[in-house]
Amino acid sequence: MPIDILMPALSPTMEEGTLSKWLKKEGDKVTSGDVIAEIETDKATMEVEAVDEGVIGKLLIAAGTENVKVNTKIAVLLQDGESADAIGSPAPAKEAPKAEAQAAPEEKPAAAQASVPAQPKAEAAADPDIPAGTEMVMTTVREALRDAMAEEMRRDEDVFVMGEEVAEYQGAYKITQGLLQEFGPRRVVDTPITEHGFAGVGVGAAMAGLKPIVEFMTFNFAMQAIDQIINSAAKTLYMSGGQMGAPIVFRGPNGAAARVGAQHSQDYATWYSQIPGLKVVMPYTAADAKGLLKAAIRDPNPVVFLENEILYGHQFEVPKLDDFVLPIGKARIHKKGNDVTIVSFGIGMTYAVKAVAELEKEGIDVELIDLRTLRPMDLPTVIESVKKTGRLVTVEEGYPQNSVGTEIATRVMQQAFDYLDAPILTIAGKDVPMPYAANLEKLALPNVGEVVQAVKTVCYK
Amino acid sequence: MAPTKTASVSGRKPAAKSAIKSASKSSAKEFTGKNTPDFGKDQDLHAYREMLLIRRFEEKAGQLYGMGFIGGFCHLYIGQEAVVVGMQMAQQEGDQVITAYRDHGHMLATGMSARGVMAELTGRKGGYSRGKGGSMHMFSKEKHFYGGHGIVGAQVSLGTGLAFANRYRGNDSVSVAYFGDGAANQGQVYESFNMAALWKLPIVYIVENNRYAMGTSTARATAQSNYSLRGSGFGIPGIQVDGMDVRAVKAAGDEALEHCRSGQGPIILEMLTYRYRGHSMSDPAKYRSKDEVQKMRSEHDPIEQVRLRLLEKGWATEDELKAIDKDIRDVVSDSADFAQADPEPDPSELYTDILL
Ligand SMILES: Cc1ncc(C[n+]2csc(CCOP(=O)(O)OP(=O)(O)O)c2C)c(N)n1
Ligand SMILES: [Mg+2]
Numbered sequence: 001m002p003i004d005i006l007m008p009a010l011s012p013t014m015e016e017g018t019l020s021k022w023l024k025k026e027g028d029k030v031t032s033g034d035v036i037a038e039i040e041t042d043k044a045t046m047e048v049e050a051v052d053e054g055v056i057g058k059l060l061i062a063a064g065t066e067n068v069k070v071n072t073k074i075a076v077l078l079q080d081g082e083s084a085d086a087i088g089s090p091a092p093a094k095e096a097p098k099a100e101a102q103a104a105p106e107e108k109p110a111a112a113q114a115s116v117p118a119q120p121k122a123e124a125a126a127d128p129d130i131p132a133g134t135e136m137v138m139t140t141v142r143e144a145l146r147d148a149m150a151e152e153m154r155r156d157e158d159v160f161v162m163g164e165e166v167a168e169y170q171g172a173y174k175i176t177q178g179l180l181q182e183f184g185p186r187r188v189v190d191t192p193i194t195e196h197g198f199a200g201v202g203v204g205a206a207m208a209g210l211k212p213i214v215e216f217m218t219f220n221f222a223m224q225a226i227d228q229i230i231n232s233a234a235k236t237l238y239m240s241g242g243q244m245g246a247p248i249v250f251r252g253p254n255g256a257a258a259r260v261g262a263q264h265s266q267d268y269a270t271w272y273s274q275i276p277g278l279k280v281v282m283p284y285t286a287a288d289a290k291g292l293l294k295a296a297i298r299d300p301n302p303v304v305f306l307e308n309e310i311l312y313g314h315q316f317e318v319p320k321l322d323d324f325v326l327p328i329g330k331a332r333i334h335k336k337g338n339d340v341t342i343v344s345f346g347i348g349m350t351y352a353v354k355a356v357a358e359l360e361k362e363g364i365d366v367e368l369i370d371l372r373t374l375r376p377m378d379l380p381t382v383i384e385s386v387k388k389t390g391r392l393v394t395v396e397e398g399y400p401q402n403s404v405g406t407e408i409a410t411r412v413m414q415q416a417f418d419y420l421d422a423p424i425l426t427i428a429g430k431d432v433p434m435p436y437a438a439n440l441e442k443l444a445l446p447n448v449g450e451v452v453q454a455v456k457t458v459c460y461k
Numbered sequence: 462m463a464p465t466k467t468a469s470v471s472g473r474k475p476a477a478k479s480a481i482k483s484a485s486k487s488s489a490k491e492f493t494g495k496n497t498p499d500f501g502k503d504q505d506l507h508a509y510r511e512m513l514l515i516r517r518f519e520e521k522a523g524q525l526y527g528m529g530f531i532g533g534f535c536h537l538y539i540g541q542e543a544v545v546v547g548m549q550m551a552q553q554e555g556d557q558v559i560t561a562y563r564d565h566g567h568m569l570a571t572g573m574s575a576r577g578v579m580a581e582l583t584g585r586k587g588g589y590s591r592g593k594g595g596s597m598h599m600f601s602k603e604k605h606f607y608g609g610h611g612i613v614g615a616q617v618s619l620g621t622g623l624a625f626a627n628r629y630r631g632n633d634s635v636s637v638a639y640f641g642d643g644a645a646n647q648g649q650v651y652e653s654f655n656m657a658a659l660w661k662l663p664i665v666y667i668v669e670n671n672r673y674a675m676g677t678s679t680a681r682a683t684a685q686s687n688y689s690l691r692g693s694g695f696g697i698p699g700i701q702v703d704g705m706d707v708r709a710v711k712a713a714g715d716e717a718l719e720h721c722r723s724g725q726g727p728i729i730l731e732m733l734t735y736r737y738r739g740h741s742m743s744d745p746a747k748y749r750s751k752d753e754v755q756k757m758r759s760e761h762d763p764i765e766q767v768r769l770r771l772l773e774k775g776w777a778t779e780d781e782l783k784a785i786d787k788d789i790r791d792v793v794s795d796s797a798d799f800a801q802a803d804p805e806p807d808p809s810e811l812y813t814d815i816l817l
Contacts, residue, residue, distance in 0.1 A: 008527025011743035012534075032520050033539075033737070033758070044745035051524045071528055114808045160629065186629065192659070197618050197652025204622015204636075207607055208557070210629060231612050232619060240600035240608070241591035242814040276815050300817040 002082055003052050005075040007061075007068045010039065010046045017041045018066045019074060026084075028056045030077070037074070052077055057084045122376040124329035127291075136317035144286035144318055145175050145251075145307065148293035149213060151323070153183055156211065159297055162189040162198060163215030163252070172217045173253060173312055199225030199250070203232045206246035206302075213297060216252035219268050219306065226271075233302035234277030249296045251305035254282070255347060255397050256434055258310065259441060265434035267398035269346065270407070272304040273374035279328055280375040282306040284349035286316035288372050291326030299328060308347040331378035333385075337367035340455050341385040343408055344395040345371040348446070351427075352395045355451035364459060374404060382408060383416050390421035391458040395451055400428040422458040427451055497709045502776040508550065508707045509767045510785055512542035515566040516764060517793045518575055519738075522565065522582055526742045530801055531582045535596050538566035540737035543763035544669055545570040547710025548637060551718055555632070559607040559620040560639035562597035563669075563736075567639065571604040575796035585803035592806040593814065605634075613674075614647030616640060617666070621653040624664035624727070635721040636664040643674020645688050651695075654727070658695040661726035665717045666692070668729065669704070671736045676748040689731040697727050704732030705761040735761070 007017070018040040024030055030050040037048045054077040061074045068074065078084065139147075153159045160183075165172045167180040167190040180188040191198040195216065202214040216222040222229065229250055237245030255267035273280045279301055283289040289307070296303040318324070334349070335356060344352040349370055356366045367385050371378065386392050392412055394405030405426030412424060430444045500508065519537040526535045538545075541563075549570040552558075560567045568578050573589065581588025581599050589599045599609040607623060610616040620638025627634045644650065645668050657664050668688040672679055679686045689699030698720070702713040710732065717728045735757045739746040746754075771777040777785075 006528060008524070009529050010527065012532060014743075032517070041743075043743065044747070046743075046745050048527075049520070049523070051520045117808050117811055120812050192652075192655055194652040194655065196649045197621070197656060200615060200618020200649055200653065201622040201625050201656060204559075204607070204619035204624075205626045205629070206622070207619065208623045208626035210626050227612060228615060228618065232610070232615055236600070236608070237817065238814045239590055239594040239598035240814075241589065241593050243590070243600050243602050244607070245817060279816070 002057055002079065003054060003077040004073045005036070005050075005077055007070050007072040007074050008039070008048060009070040010041050011043060014041045014070060016067050016069045019061050019063060019068050020045065022059055022063050024056050026056050026059055030054065030056060050077070054079050054082075057082070122329055124373075124376070124378060125327040127326055127330065127332070128324075130319045130321070135320040137320050138315045139286045139290075139318040140313055140315050141283075141286045141289045141307070142173070142175055142312040144290035144316075145293055146177055146179070148290045149176070149297070150179060150182065152294055152297040153179070153187060156297075158209065159211045159213065160187040160189060161213045161215060162191055162202060164191055164193055164217050166190060166215050171215070173309060175307075175312070176215065195221050195224035196228065199228040200232065202248055202250075203228050203236075203246050203302075206233070206248040207236065207244050209247075211247050211249075211297060213249045213251060216250065218257075218264060218309070219252055219254040220264050220266055222250065222252070222268070229272070229302070229304065230275055230278070234275050237301070238277060245300065246302045247300045249293070249299075249303045249305055251293070251296075252307060253309040253312070254306035255308050256429075256441075256445060259436060259438065260434075261436045262433035267396070267429065269306060269374055269396065269398050270402055270404050272306075273377070273404060273407075275375075277302065278375060279303040279373065280306065281328060281373050282346040283372055284311065284346055284370050286314070287318045287324070288326060288332065288370070290318055291324050292328060292372060294323075294325045295328050298325070303328070306346060311347055311350075326372075329373045329376040329378060331381040332370045332372055333381070334368040334370045335366065337365040337389070339365045339389060340391040340393065340459055341367045341369060341382070341389045342393050342395060342451070342455065343369045343371060343382055343405075345374065345404070346396070348396040351446050351448050351451050354448045355395075355455065358448065358452050359455055364455060364461070366455065371404075377408075379408075379411055379415070382412060386412055386416050387419045390419055391455075392420070392424045393427060393451065393454045393458060394424070395427045395446060397429050397445060400426065400431050403428045422460065425454040425458055427454055497703075497706065497712050500708050500711075500770075502774070504550070504711075505767050505771055505774075505776060506785075508543075508546055509764065509771060509782075510789065511546040511549070511570060512707065512764045512767065513786065514575070514789050514792065515542045515546070515569050517789050518569060518579070518796070519565060521793045521797050522579065523738070523742065525579075525583065525797060525800070531596065532584065533595060534562065535582065535742045536563040536740065537738045537742075538563055538736070540757065540763075541669060541671060541704070541732075541734045542566060543707040543710050544667070544704045544732045544734055545639075547707040548665075548667065548714045550707075550711045551714030552635075552637065553633075553718075555605060555634040556718070557605045557607055557620070557623045557627075557634065557636045558639070559616045559623060559636065560609070561613060561616055561641060561644060562609070562611050563641070564597065564599065564609045568599060568601070568604075568606055568609075571601065571606045573599075573601050573604050573606060575792050576799045579796040579800035580803050583800040583803070584805060585800060586806045587799065587803040591810060591814075593810065614640065614644045614649050617644065617647070617650045618653045620666075621657050621662060621664055624657060624662035625660070627663050628660065633722060634663070635718050636662075637667060638664060639667045639669055641674055642668060642670040642672065642679050642688060643677065643682065645691060646683060650691075654692050654695045654697055657727040658692070658697050661724060663721040663724075664727045665714070665721060666697075666727060666729045668731045669734055670731055671734050673736070673740070673748070675740045675744070678748065687731070689729055692727070692729045697729055699729035699731060701731045701733065704734035705757075705763045706766060707763055
């Protein structure tokens with residue numbers, strides 16, 4: 001059978017071009033890879049190579065012809081023993097398979113388009129019951145995180161920790177204290193200062209089936225590694241059609257510590273929580289830190305676990321249980337209330353908790369929700385609360401534009417507009433790089449007074 | 462056509478032995494890179510078949526791109542076939558392979574099916590990633606192929622992580638990480654070299670030096686164009702290899718893999734190679750002369766070298782080679798037919814494989 005040579009598309013956008021020159025004539029023998037013609041596209045002059053072997057039987061389009069549509073038959077190639085007589089009359093341009101192969105949305109009437117499937121709802125399990133009589137132990141967030149890692153490392157040989165100063169030094173913030181002694185240097189790995197590289201090494205190890213915990217000394221430095229977190233860790237499961245993903249935890253302190261200036265004080269909550277393929281956890285209490293870090297380590301997906309240096313030393317009650325694991329994706333109602341809802345997470349909770357106490361004195365009964373997980377976000381719990389209170393204030397330390405609060409506000413507006421009795425207010429850090437001077441730093445962060453004022457405003461008080 | 466019999470690539474004789482021997486004082490072994498034992502009949506026939514499969518597959522992919530069946534970027538491997546085929550012949554079951562976006566050849570060499578790869582190129586359900594990855598992002602757990610990565614240099618750190626996992630588990634596998642001469646200038650490559658050398662990770666770093674990163678020649682982009690020396694600051698030995706000669710690749714691969722498997726840490730193989738086509742389908746390749754391309758094609762073509770050897774030694778007749786060619790064309794046509802007929806992924810696939 002003679003083989004048709006078609007006008008090729010030589011860029012993702014080319015629809016037609018000029019057949020500027022034939023480099024072979026009828027009767028010429030060609031083999032794969034031979035340049036047979038030159039074509040001018042909208043961008044450049046390109047060479048067309050033969051794919052098959054044979055003899056040029058007929059050139060159907062003259063050199064110099066303009067506006068030759070992609071997929072028009074331009075020549076016919078004869079196979080061994082075929083004669084030019086085998087060629088019928090030049091066929092009209094073949095229907096471009098492009099149209100059927102690629103469903104260009106604008107070409108089809110809206111009704112004919114496949115409808116976008118609904119996004120599946122993520123259902124998070126409820127917190128486990130804590131048996132009556134369980135001993136509650138006052139624990140710092142620091143100890144809770146360490147215990148979580150140690151317990152999971154005892155449980156699963158594939159879990160290991162890597163990062164700067166995690167082993168010999170016992171952790172820059174002492175979160176990995178004692179792990180080297182218990183698990184040895186094979187599983188507690190000091191890395192050079194090489195965030196981009198060791199994040200990639202961690203993701204590669206996870207793709208091979210290990211379960212790395214990658215500690216960033218702080219998340220400020222993870223900007224060096226964000227390509228590996230997002231492009232490699234978060235997207236591989238999708239890009240591989242489910243064949244392989246990255247069961248990895250990226251953890252470390254996030255957000256402002258104290259007086260460390262602009263480059264060491266950024267909150268990345270909203271950055272990571274935008275990315276499909278990641279889970280993002282940002283705990284406030286020690287119990288949540290422990291239960292959620294254990295869950296993160298067991299989770300088969302990449303989890304970004306955002307801690308806070310200031311909270312490391314805070315103490316909370318942690319149930320003394322052999323295996324205390326909390327569900328990722330479930331908010332926790334920190335305090336029940338009826339008049340107004342505050343939603344916060346991480347260190348933002350410290351402002352919210354104080355504001356709630358003050359407001360109580362003034363007779364305002366706040367329902368305080370700790371999101372705990374930012375992705376998947378437990379919006380149903382927020383919506384339920386807003387349906388009851390009709391008023392919402394969000395509190396976080398990060399920058400105000402495109403913040404977690406503005407995201408919550410948008411979604412509550414869309415899903416519970418009729419229940420709102422006042423505009424939603426979002427309290428965030430100020431729109432400035434973190435200043436060093438003590439007074440300015442204080443001004444740049446949210447404060448309890450702002451939260452109190454916002455709550456009064458939405459209560460019209 | 463007069464393919465040279467020597468193992469050197471035109472204009473780029475591998476550097477003097479003294480310059481390419483192990484940069485590491487502690488490493489007793491000297492790497493020659495000139496150890497090019499002849500192939501036996503079966504090896505040559507195998508290499509011929511494998512390289513031809515890649516060549517024909519890529520030609521077909523180029524054609525399907527021209528017809529609009531393949532979208533976006535499509536980077537062909539034509540000209541570089543000896544690199545992956547020679548390495549694959551040196552590897553053992555369980556060794557992992559990872560590379561960038563010029564990945565079709567690597568996948569076929571690991572034994573992934575032509576149908577699955579082609580159908581991924583056309584974005585169809587039967588593709589290796591069910592149509593959700595495309596030309597640059599494909600994987601096969603079964604064949605230990607870890608992608609297919611679109612970010613230049615990222616695969617080097619990821620491949621180092623695969624090697625980390627091998628060492629952690631104490632198994633015998635080696636990670637083989639491919640990257641381009643352009644990628645070799647990325648910072649994370651050196652971060653990875655450092656960790657791999659520090660931890661003695663079993664990884665072969667393969668620089669596929671095809672002389673260009675898009676339109677930028679190595680001369681315009683790199684201060685040290687002998688990429689085999691790029692590990693010297695970390696004590697990583699390197700070998701410059703004629704990447705157009707599948708025998709030289711296999712021999713260097715044997716040496717390198719043995720080095721890694723015996724616990725001596727990473728090694729770099731710089732493959733001197735050449736891509737015949739533009740960077741991607743829409744690159745007219747105006748940054749190099751036609752003569753340069755023509756010279757490589759006519760004097761150093763990796764497939765032609767084997768073909769002539771097979772004929773010269775009487776290991777195959779023209780007719781037998783034609784039969785092989787026909788077999789391969791059939792495999793490739795079948796993959797193209799499949800990739801055009803196979804349906805696109807179901808719309809419900811939009812939201813699957815995001816989280817487990
Ligand atoms: C981080 C990053 N920067 C830039 C690009 C765009 N880009 C894609 S391929 C390429 C050239 C790479 O050349 P080389 O590493 O030599 O590989 P080759 O294409 O020759 O196989 C560039 C700049 C990219 N994909 N990723
Ligand atoms: Mg290159």
